[in-house]
Amino acid sequence: MSKFQFPESIKSRPVYGTLAPRPGKAHLMIADAEGAEALLDLAAQDAGLLAKAHIIFIPKGTDFSDKLKALKPAQYYEGPTFEASLQRLRHVLANAHQGLQVYLTGTEGLMGQAQNEAMQAGIPHEAIQTEHRGSVARRMQCVHCKGITEDVMTDPFVCSHCGLNLFVRDHYSRRLAAYQGVCIDAEDPGNVPEPKELYT
Numbered sequence: 001m002s003k004f005q006f007p008e009s010i011k012s013r014p015v016y017g018t019l020a021p022r023p024g025k026a027h028l029m030i031a032d033a034e035g036a037e038a039l040l041d042l043a044a045q046d047a048g049l050l051a052k053a054h055i056i057f058i059p060k061g062t063d064f065s066d067k068l069k070a071l072k073p074a075q076y077y078e079g080p081t082f083e084a085s086l087q088r089l090r091h092v093l094a095n096a097h098q099g100l101q102v103y104l105t106g107t108e109g110l111m112g113q114a115q116n117e118a119m120q121a122g123i124p125h126e127a128i129q130t131e132h133r134g135s136v137a138r139r140m141q142c143v144h145c146k147g148i149t150e151d152v153m154t155d156p157f158v159c160s161h162c163g164l165n166l167f168v169r170d171h172y173s174r175r176l177a178a179y180q181g182v183c184i185d186a187e188d189p190g191n192v193p194e195p196k197e198l199y200t
Contacts, residue, residue: 002034002133007199009170014108016132021046024101027053028092029073030114032082034134035106036064042103043071050074054092056085058110082110089114093121105131109139109150112177136198141178142166148178154195156184165192 006016019042027049031039036057043050054075059065069076079085102118104111111130118128137151147161155168159181166181173180185191 002037004132004136004199006132006136012172013170014112014130014172014174016111016130019103019105019129019131021049022101022129024099025052026097026099027101027103028056028096028118029053029103029105030056030089030110031104032058032106032110032134033060033062034064035104035110035131036062036068038105038131038133039103040064040067040071047071056089056092058082058085058106082113086117089117090121093118093123096121096123100127102128103131104128105133107135107137108132109137109177112139112172112174116174116177138168138198139178140166140168140181141173141176142181144183148176149181152179152181152198154197156192156195157181168198 019038021042029039050071050073053073055068055073056077057068058079058081065078077088100123102123104114115128137153140149140152142159142162142164144164145159145162147159149160152168156165159166164183165185167184169180169182171180
């Protein structure tokens with residue numbers, strides 16, 4: 001199973017639930033990698049839901065594509081990355097009607113970015129469900145150079161933009177869909193602890 005129980009943290013850190021079928025004329029489901037498992041679980045609860053669903057899936061090397069297509073959603077799109085799928089997502093959101101239900105599942109990076117897009121398009125927060133599945137890697141912003149580093153798995157880590165050694169904080173920016181990283185050796189350059197894998 002690809003579920004992970006995140007430890008309790010500060011208020012800005014997102015809390016994820018479990019996807020559940022909701023009534024509605026249209027359903028937008030966005031998933032990456034093991035997030036597909038949550039969509040399969042959702043279909044097991046309500047097979048008819050998928051007949052009205054538009055699925056946007058980013059496989060990230062997994063083999064769930066055929067299983068998702070077998071659910072016979074109203075529309076199915078598969079993209080190599082979130083960025084490559086963004087135009088499709090924005091088009092769907094721009095043409096959405098009132099009552100659209102949004103289901104986001106997979107990695108935190110995907111859910112945060114997709115939720116940001118949905119809310120900017122005017123989808124109310126209560127119409128968006130999230131369920132974490134798969135990797136616990138984080139999307140991190142360096143507070144010093146403002147660069148984003150994807151898929152951070154260790155603390156501390158090196159900023160992929162400016163090269164600073166950054167401490168992985170739990171502070172989360174919904175606007176950026178990223179956690180914040182702060183220089184760990186600003187006062188004592190070079191004094192950097194050995195990196196440890198997140199949540200170990």
